[in-house]
Amino acid sequence: xxxxxxxxxxxxxxxxxxxxxxxxxxxxxxxxxxxxxxxxxxxxxxxxxxxxxxxxxxxxxxxxxxxxxxxxxxxxxxxxxxxxxxxxxxxxxxxxxxxxxxxxxxxxxxxxxxxxxxxxxxxxxxxxxxxxxxxxxxxxxxxxxxxxxxxxxxxxxxxxxxxxxxxxxxxxxxxxxxxxxxxxxxxxxxxxxxxxxxxxxxxxxxxxxxxxxxxxxxxxxxxxxxxxxxxxxxxxxxxxxxxxxxxxxxxxxxxxxxxxxxxxxxxxxx
Amino acid sequence: xxxxxxxxxxxxxxxxxxxxxxxxxxxxxxxxxxxxxxxxxxxxxxxxxxxxxxxxxxxxxxxxxxxxxxxxxxxxxxxxxxxxxxxxxxxxxxxxxxxxxxxxxxxxxxxxxxxxxxxxxxxxxxxxxxxxxxxxxxxxxxxxxxxxxxxxxxxxxxxxxxxxxxxxxxxxxxxxxxxxxxxxxxxxxxxxxxxxxxxxxxxxxxxxxxxxxxxxxxxxxxxxxxxxxxxxxxxxxxxxxxxxxxxxxxxxxxxxxxxxxxxxxxxxxx
Numbered sequence: 001x002x003x004x005x006x007x008x009x010x011x012x013x014x015x016x017x018x019x020x021x022x023x024x025x026x027x028x029x030x031x032x033x034x035x036x037x038x039x040x041x042x043x044x045x046x047x048x049x050x051x052x053x054x055x056x057x058x059x060x061x062x063x064x065x066x067x068x069x070x071x072x073x074x075x076x077x078x079x080x081x082x083x084x085x086x087x088x089x090x091x092x093x094x095x096x097x098x099x100x101x102x103x104x105x106x107x108x109x110x111x112x113x114x115x116x117x118x119x120x121x122x123x124x125x126x127x128x129x130x131x132x133x134x135x136x137x138x139x140x141x142x143x144x145x146x147x148x149x150x151x152x153x154x155x156x157x158x159x160x161x162x163x164x165x166x167x168x169x170x171x172x173x174x175x176x177x178x179x180x181x182x183x184x185x186x187x188x189x190x191x192x193x194x195x196x197x198x199x200x201x202x203x204x205x206x207x208x209x210x211x212x213x214x215x216x217x218x219x220x221x222x223x224x225x226x227x228x229x230x231x232x233x234x235x236x237x238x239x240x241x242x243x244x245x246x247x248x249x250x251x252x253x254x255x256x257x258x259x260x261x262x263x264x265x266x267x268x269x270x
Numbered sequence: 271x272x273x274x275x276x277x278x279x280x281x282x283x284x285x286x287x288x289x290x291x292x293x294x295x296x297x298x299x300x301x302x303x304x305x306x307x308x309x310x311x312x313x314x315x316x317x318x319x320x321x322x323x324x325x326x327x328x329x330x331x332x333x334x335x336x337x338x339x340x341x342x343x344x345x346x347x348x349x350x351x352x353x354x355x356x357x358x359x360x361x362x363x364x365x366x367x368x369x370x371x372x373x374x375x376x377x378x379x380x381x382x383x384x385x386x387x388x389x390x391x392x393x394x395x396x397x398x399x400x401x402x403x404x405x406x407x408x409x410x411x412x413x414x415x416x417x418x419x420x421x422x423x424x425x426x427x428x429x430x431x432x433x434x435x436x437x438x439x440x441x442x443x444x445x446x447x448x449x450x451x452x453x454x455x456x457x458x459x460x461x462x463x464x465x466x467x468x469x470x471x472x473x474x475x476x477x478x479x480x481x482x483x484x485x486x487x488x489x490x491x492x493x494x495x496x497x498x499x500x501x502x503x504x505x506x507x508x509x510x511x512x513x514x515x516x517x518x519x520x521x522x523x524x525x526x527x528x529x530x531x532x533x534x535x536x537x538x539x540x
Contacts, residue, residue, distance in 0.1 A: 078467065
């Protein structure tokens, strides 16, 4: 089982790479190939668009690679996400792709192209408290589709997105068809008023209104609202679901933390 | 000339109300009626949704009111913007509506309903440095459509929006038809990476791709990007315009400051 790591968004710290390599080596069930592009730096990004796109296309076209694991989030995968659409190399179709947060742009596009993708922890997560658990969970899914890695409430086709990323991809060529699926959302570092505005935008979408239900993962590192917003993230999400006639299904076990569970996109869960 | 002030978003400070009343009184060409709803407070908002909506509908239905001036931005007008759509009181159709920033949600909806709206300074702006100039410019437009108040580069139908608000209203019932118009954008308190993401989203819209050109107003109070983003707001906007085949027309004289000029929506400029 060969897993290639590329960084379509921001630079991967060397410490994270080393610790994840050590975890993979100790397991003995997978070979982790961390592309040197992960360590490039060009302003906000892990190298210029051209180099990030080239690294992604290189591992997508490599028939010896079984899975592509996005190194971390941040921002920037949308700038090269057209690489996930259109004429894909044939070898791209026999792989699993995993990431979350900013990687959601790519996951959405790859899913649209008919590839197997999953929301799940990334190599950078190893630096979080309890991060080894996150990386182990991700590898358990990548290597052997371990059901224990899955978000526990999944009952049918599902998607999981950072709410800001979801709002930003609506109306773009990356937007998946959400019909009848469950939509799980989470976010980080957004004020309550921004979460409210994002939910206004997202729940106005006819596509989103076609979901079976929305569930809310964790919303963390919320900056202080001045004045106090007046309701919390769960009340905000439940309110906009009610306004839009979308079922709100309660909480989900995903988010920017070590407990973040795996959500395969659009997959039938038996 | 009777101008009603309501606050569909956040609370208007009493000091701002008093200073704007003094400016209007000194002019002697308009009567400013500041609705008591402007001073309500309910969490983030100038009163609960119901009270903000009721105040707006009350002044819209008042045949003695010639113009409605939104007190300030912040966040929240989208929560009551459906009041700008659908069955409007007949008296609503003979008024001018002005505001900017978060008020853009309402301006968009009111424009869609065929009403006369303009991007322009608001009462809260009086508290800015040079704020009296901003309020005087707004009143010059509200009272006598003074061409000196206009953004100087306008050559045809135009729209002006806060970029974040524009991104948030795409795909909602508030979205105007931008075909052939000039689109002016500005923003405040957004990181460079967020401006980049907003431009990705906005320029993916087929509606936005139908504009004559995009011009960029001021983008102020940009929080530090860590690491440095790698390009500035003008380069970001020009880059996404180029990617989307939209003409970038350079800078515009609008923004969150006292120099913010008036942009009537969709109007033919002679």
